[in-house]
Amino acid sequence: MTVKIAPSLFGADLGNLENQIKAVEDCKVEMLHIDVMDGNFVPNIAFGPDQVKMLRGKTDLFFDVHMMVVEPDRFIPRFVEAGADMITVHQEATTHLHRTxxxxxxxxxxAGVVLSPGTSIKTLEYVLDDIDMVLLMTVNPGYGGQSFIESSINKIKDLSEMIKGYNIDIQIDGGINLETAPKVVEAGANVLVAGSFTFKGDIAKNISALISAVNFK
Known part of the structure; x- marks a missing residue:
């Protein structure tokens, strides 16, 4: 199994964003995780379509756009136009998930679906044919730097069993570090979002350490 690192720009130094993106590119990662927050679905605000469009002009990396917004359908066309390569929406934030x-x-x-810590994977049962990725939140959405919720390990294992036979990635977001990364990969995850861990200090050293921690090349 190939495991991908998806640095989350929410953890970056916004005053030095272009240089930090370049540092991430130099580490040969394939994707950037971009959190979109509306101050309603979550108690924070981050990255609108104008910012995503600006970033699109700075890098060719795959843009993984995580929409933490109420009624995401309103904004999906604008984020596509801005340069999103994948959009994930919260099951809890949309009334008609299949339509979205x-x-x-x-x-x-x-397209992907995000499940907050308290949301059952059973809610995905009838849309598995329509998704490319499931993002499991291992912290409550809205803030960086939170502690990993240990009970998420069993949820990852259960999801891994559920999607056997499907070409669906399992992405994990929240509290990923050198201790938690091997646990989630062993449970079945193959895409790791790392914000606070990636951008605090030496980016290249942090990503290299994370790669070593999960023993993939």
């Missing part, structure tokens, strides 16, 4: 996934797919990009 079809909307994302209609633009020719990848």
């Amino acid at each position: 996934l079809q909307l994302i797919k209609s633009f020719g990009i990848k």
Whole structure:
């Protein structure tokens, strides 16, 4: 299994963003995780479509856009136009999940579903044919730097069993570090979002250490 690192720009130094993106590119990562927050679904605000469009002009990395917004359908076309390569939406934030996934797919990009810690994976049972990735939050959404919720390990294992036979990635976001990363990969995850860990200090050293911790090349 190939494991991907997805540095989260929410953990970056926004005053030095272009240089930090370049440092991430130099580490040969394939994707950037971009958190979109509306101050309503979560108690924070971050990265609108104008900011994503600006970032798109700075890098060719795959843009993994995590929408933490109420009624995401309103904004999906704007984020596609801004340069998103994948959009993930919270199951809890949309009334008609299948319709929302079809909307994302209609633009020719990848679609995923995010589950907050208290949301059951059973809510995905009837949309597995329509998703490219499931993002499991291992902290409550909205803030960086939170502690990993240990009970998430069993949830990852259960999801890994549920999606056997499907070409679906399992992404983990929240509290990823040298201790938790090997646990989630062993449980079945193959995409790791790392914000606070990636951008605190030496970016290249941090990403290299994370790669070594999960023993992939």
